[in-house]
Amino acid sequence: MSTQRRLIDRFLDDSYSPETRRHVGTLTIARMTTNGCFRFAPPFLASISNDFNISLSRLGLALMFTEITMAIAPILGSYVDRVHRRTAMAGGLIGLSGATALAAASPSLWVFMIGILLLGICKFIFDMGLTAWVNDHVDYERRGRVIGLTETSWALGLLIGVTSMGLVASATSWRWGYAAGALGVALMAVVVATRLDGHDVIGSHRIQQTQKHPMPVRGFWIVGAMFFLMAASQTMFVTFGSWLDDEFGFTEAGISAVAFGLGAFELFASITSARRTDLWGKERSAILGAGLIVPAGLLLTVGHNHLISGLILLGIYLLGFEFAIVSLLPLGANLITHSPARGLGIVLAGGALGRASMSVIATATYDSFGINVPAFIGACSASCTILCMMAYSRTTKESVL
Numbered sequence: 001m002s003t004q005r006r007l008i009d010r011f012l013d014d015s016y017s018p019e020t021r022r023h024v025g026t027l028t029i030a031r032m033t034t035n036g037c038f039r040f041a042p043p044f045l046a047s048i049s050n051d052f053n054i055s056l057s058r059l060g061l062a063l064m065f066t067e068i069t070m071a072i073a074p075i076l077g078s079y080v081d082r083v084h085r086r087t088a089m090a091g092g093l094i095g096l097s098g099a100t101a102l103a104a105a106s107p108s109l110w111v112f113m114i115g116i117l118l119l120g121i122c123k124f125i126f127d128m129g130l131t132a133w134v135n136d137h138v139d140y141e142r143r144g145r146v147i148g149l150t151e152t153s154w155a156l157g158l159l160i161g162v163t164s165m166g167l168v169a170s171a172t173s174w175r176w177g178y179a180a181g182a183l184g185v186a187l188m189a190v191v192v193a194t195r196l197d198g199h200d201v202i203g204s205h206r207i208q209q210t211q212k213h214p215m216p217v218r219g220f221w222i223v224g225a226m227f228f229l230m231a232a233s234q235t236m237f238v239t240f241g242s243w244l245d246d247e248f249g250f251t252e253a254g255i256s257a258v259a260f261g262l263g264a265f266e267l268f269a270s271i272t273s274a275r276r277t278d279l280w281g282k283e284r285s286a287i288l289g290a291g292l293i294v295p296a297g298l299l300l301t302v303g304h305n306h307l308i309s310g311l312i313l314l315g316i317y318l319l320g321f322e323f324a325i326v327s328l329l330p331l332g333a334n335l336i337t338h339s340p341a342r343g344l345g346i347v348l349a350g351g352a353l354g355r356a357s358m359s360v361i362a363t364a365t366y367d368s369f370g371i372n373v374p375a376f377i378g379a380c381s382a383s384c385t386i387l388c389m390m391a392y393s394r395t396t397k398e399s400v401l
Contacts, residue, residue, distance in 0.1 A: 023196055057360070063238070064357070065356075067359055089126050099115050166252055235374040236362075247307075265318055290324045297375045
């Protein structure tokens with residue numbers, strides 16, 4: 001039995017379908033490569049902005065426009081609901097590899113923006129295809145454990161993906177870091193296309209189901225929660241690399257080492273959430289995660305001048321985000337009956353707008369004041385996530401109180 005299969009068996013017993021247990025490890029690794037590419041830019045924004053000879057705030061403005069464009073996620077979700085899951089995931093991986101290569105070779109900021117935009121769109125297609133695949137194979141009551149397992153790829157994307165790409169960048173340039181990521185995604189596209197089973201629900205059957213069920217009004221509380229949670233995360237993701245560089249003189253290799261440590265924090269949160277979110281309740285778990293962000297952000301506001309304490313607080317901050325996002329994803333995928341990708345697409349669109357708002361606000365306030373203001377804004381955003389989740393809970397039978 002392979003090491004991967006033994007690890008999967010520790011999380012998923014025989015009550016889960018054989019197809020789920022057989023493929024979830026491969027899909028998690030594939031998603032890890034996509035997350036590595038997706039998360040690579042923020043820690044190295046200083047290097048990228050220097051290469052294009054622009055300010056950090058201007059690069060943040062460029063990222064804002066790409067994030068706003070990613071609000072087409074609901075349309076992408078409707079598309080994913082109509083095609084085979086393997087087609088969506090393999091196609092998303094192929095497109096993401098090409099988009100990452102385009103970003104690596106970009107001769108100007110505008111071409112870089114197009115590459116990042118296409119990267120995000122293709123990642124959405126893959127993520128929604130993966131979540132819909134999980135919905136097809138796992139009952140809602142036990143879905144949090146499987147989603148939590150696949151969500152470890154977010155932490156592993158930082159722990160392994162960004163760290164590896166960052167080490168390549170420190171030896172060469174950020175462009176070669178992206179090139180290495182593109183190669184990894186391309187390899188996993190081949191693996192997914194050849195290993196995943198081809199049989200699936202017929203697309204026309206999904207079209208009929210999708211047209212019958214609109215987004216429930218209460219679901220927009222989840223959209224709001226995702227908006228503020230992603231906004232909170234973005235305040236740190238786009239500033240912590242520049243903070244380490246400006247205040248403590250970190251090189252790209254040093255930032256990669258920090259990314260490795262932060263990835264370990266996130267991985268711990270992912271594993272814990274995967275084991276506990278179904279037991280504690282998805283809404284309660286999301287509130288708990290956001291609740292960790294608030295004090296960490298406030299303490300970082302006043303303690304950002306101290307490296308060790310600052311890194312610990314940053315780790316707790318990202319740990320809270322990871323714990324919350326693992327619980328929000330299955331909630332989003334379950335909002336629209338028989339249309340998991342469209343429901344998740346609407347929620348992800350809210351998250352994209354949250355990231356877009358902070359791409360410009362966080363970088364601009366960092367340029368003017370340092371990391372203390374983005375940290376405070378992040379804490380406030382996490383508080384709004386908690387309020388949205390509490391409001392959503394009042395509309396459901398399950399209470400988080």
